[in-house]
Amino acid sequence: xxxxxxxxxxxxxxxxxxxxxxxxxxxxxxxxxxxxxxxxxxxxxxxxxxxxxxxxxxxxxxxxxxxxxxxxxxxxxxxxxxxxxxxx
Numbered sequence: 001x002x003x004x005x006x007x008x009x010x011x012x013x014x015x016x017x018x019x020x021x022x023x024x025x026x027x028x029x030x031x032x033x034x035x036x037x038x039x040x041x042x043x044x045x046x047x048x049x050x051x052x053x054x055x056x057x058x059x060x061x062x063x064x065x066x067x068x069x070x071x072x073x074x075x076x077x078x079x080x081x082x083x084x085x086x087x088x
Contacts, residue, residue, distance in 0.1 A: 002023065021082050021085050024082060025082070031063075031064075031067045034063070034067075035059075035060060035063045035064075035067075038059050038063065039056050039059060039060065042055050042056050042059060043056070
């Protein structure tokens, strides 16, 4: 699906990723890094501690929703499929 979406061959994706699981984990890592960067920016602001905390919590929750709203499969299903491989 990714290859079709971006207009490249499926093999090209596997030049960069060894498995579907690695693609999903890479995507999750990117979401986490973007979230952490936004939280860092908020923490450095001149707002009061209470305002920064509120902003950080709101950012965290909204970023999570925004990051997964386009998934056709639930995030729980995706993570459940990855879990056995990660434990191995």
